[in-house]
Amino acid sequence: MKLTHLSGTGLQLLLRVVGRGEVVGGLGLLPGSPHTLTAQTLESCRVLTWDAQVFETLCERMAALARNSVHILADWQRIL
Numbered sequence: 703m704k705l706t707h708l709s710g711t712g713l714q715l716l717l718r719v720v721g722r723g724e725v726v727g728g729l730g731l732l733p734g735s736p737h738t739l740t741a742q743t744l745e746s747c748r749v750l751t752w753d754a755q756v757f758e759t760l761c762e763r764m765a766a767l768a769r770n771s772v773h774i775l776a777d778w779q780r781i782l
Contacts, residue, residue, distance in 0.1 A: 704742045
């Protein structure tokens with residue numbers, strides 16, 4: 703899956719190409735906030751998603767999931 707971002711000047715910037723088993727994005731988005739990335743599949747794929755409330759409950763029950771989410775967000779912040 704190709705992840706891109708549209709710059710303020712209208713240029714499409716390639717941020718990352720993700721493969722099987724990798725997190726695509728969306729962690730930490732506030733309800734109603736706009737998405738800043740566009741994801742385009744490069745081949746047939748399946749995507750696993752969680753409802754935000756379900757994900758929050760899982761993070762409360764599993765510290766490792768919450769910890770890994772923070773690491774993923776930090777990686778995305780470095781990329782952006």
